[in-house]
Amino acid sequence: MQSGAEDAASAKRRAVADALLQAALSGGASVQGHTVVDKSVVTADLLIVRPVGRVLRHQVLSLTQAGGTWTAVIEAVVGAGVSGQCERRRNLKVTVYAPLIRVRPDAPAWSEPLAMEVAKMLVRRLEAHPAIRMVRVTDREMPRISKAREAFDYETLTRGSTRMGEGEHGFIPVVVMDVGGAGARPELRMDLEMVLIAADSTESRQAIRRSVPLPAVSPLGRLAVAIEPDRRQLAARLTEGIEAEMDALLDIETCRPVTANLAVAGGRIEAPVGRDHGLTRGSIAFTADADHSTEMLEVVEIGAKRVVLRPLDPGRGAKSFAGRPVRFVETGL
CATH class of the missing domain: 3.40.50 (Rossmann fold)
Structure with a gap:
């Protein structure tokens, strides 16, 4: 959803990011449940969903807006490894x-x-x-x-x-x-x-x-x-x-995606990679750890060697991302 005119670019990236995640999930997903019960009362219920495949290449076919909602249609090649062919190489x-x-x-x-x-x-x-x-x-x-x-x-x-x-x-x-x-x-x-x-x-x-x-x-x-x-x-x-x-x-x-571990300080989520590594303002980060569901973050600030990110899910606090590995995908936007 687009919250305002100034959010248009971000909304488009979020739409493409969601399409990329759906493409990755179409190649299969690992689903793991964890439930804690205390005296017949469920005290914790966690479902971890992670893509098995990885988007190796993709092309945005269309981006359309209806009201405050953007819809992205992409064509993607999904596989388990690195294909050796990619539309954008990292540095x-x-x-x-x-x-x-x-x-x-x-x-x-x-x-x-x-x-x-x-x-x-x-x-x-x-x-x-x-x-x-x-x-x-x-x-x-x-x-x-x-x-x-x-x-x-x-x-x-x-x-x-x-x-x-x-x-x-x-x-x-x-x-x-x-x-x-x-x-x-x-x-x-x-x-x-x-x-x-x-x-x-x-x-x-x-x-x-x-x-x-x-x-x-x-x-x-x-x-x-x-x-x-x-x-x-x-x-x-x-x-x-x-x-x-x-x-x-x-x-x-x-051809491998840029990867990094996240750090959190003062409520800001940062990663020690940036333009020098081939990232752009249109890059999207996907969490890549084995014990959490896949989540997405967008770039809000980018420098030569560092990026500042924010979760695409506004309900996710910064602290929950501390130390987590992420993998960057270029949206082309």
């Missing part, structure tokens, strides 16, 4: 951490420089992706200690913190070079893993294995293998298609 703010490189002792001498070049290739590809916003590239490992312990960490105190901010991601390339095979025709193996870690510790990984035969072992043994006429060709064969694999990982990750 990822990424910190690149030191690569993890392991080279076995019997690998050719040029294996370690090749592993470093592969790591640099991935960083260049990451930087070129249109949905990636680089925060920093550091030669330090991703911090594994708590914020409290960082206050007493010598490297942090002398060089500053490289901890990811809320809503950001870390990227770690992992490259392992090994020699396998038997007899006079050994092979060089490269195991590559591209790791994207969100600030909430969730991870997305893409693993690749490549192997190429090395030139025959010389009388001096494997350490004398391969200098050299074949070196560039071997490197090209090991790295063929790696940039496309990186693009595929990023396309899937940037």
Whole structure:
């Protein structure tokens, strides 16, 4: 319902949000009841309804107004996962951490420089992706200690913190070079893993294995293998298609909805994400926790790194949303 002329945009978003929820519910719903009875009197009765499917893509077909009521008709694709195709990608703010490189002792001498070049290739590809916003590239490992312990960490105190901010991601390339095979025709193996870690510790990984035969072992043994006429060709064969694999990982990750945990202060509901992450004034947040029914919130204020939300159900108090995870969907309005 529209409460006034100034509420028209909000009313339209609420109509689309309700249509999106109905579309998600059409893919199935999880219904869980909880009733508490004390001396034959029902003291608590809770029904939790959550969509099983997720709206992967949608298109608003029509928005019509009758009096103070807006009606939205949408066409939606509902599924259980991420399709890799989406009408609007989110932005990822990424910190690149030191690569993890392991080279076995019997690998050719040029294996370690090749592993470093592969790591640099991935960083260049990451930087070129249109949905990636680089925060920093550091030669330090991703911090594994708590914020409290960082206050007493010598490297942090002398060089500053490289901890990811809320809503950001870390990227770690992992490259392992090994020699396998038997007899006079050994092979060089490269195991590559591209790791994207969100600030909430969730991870997305893409693993690749490549192997190429090395030139025959010389009388001096494997350490004398391969200098050299074949070196560039071997490197090209090991790295063929790696940039496309990186693009595929990023396309899937940037197609995932923006997620965040809500905080409540002074009666305001806030989330540590904003325009830098691809959100707009037309974004709608859906609660995504397992032990509550799905509820919707709209954006009332948006900044680069933070949004202020309000429940679409005016009867829901702000306190009930504290700490709850939400998933954002772009309405296009």
